[in-house]
Amino acid sequence: MAKHPVPKKKTSKSKRDMRRSHHALVAPNLVECPHCHAKKLQHHICDSCGYYDGRQVLQVASA
Known part of the structure; x- marks a missing residue:
């Protein structure tokens, strides 16, 4: 079964923020x-x- 990489240490709230x-x-x-x-x-x-x-660069249709 393959091993997956996991964090070695918990990320602190300061680093996360x-x-x-x-x-x-x-x-x-x-x-x-x-x-x-x-x-x-x-x-x-x-x-x-x-x-x-x-200057006018776009024709806008009046409603």
Whole structure:
């Protein structure tokens, strides 16, 4: 029967938590669109109006 690798020592809570220190979720950084004042992600095209950097780059169908 094959032996499987197992930890030699129990991982401490400190080591476990230090390893997980980069796993936190980060809230998206929302800014106001200067054209339509809707919330949008920084450095992304506005979903509401299709503007980016002061010019229209996407045709948005009006509902």
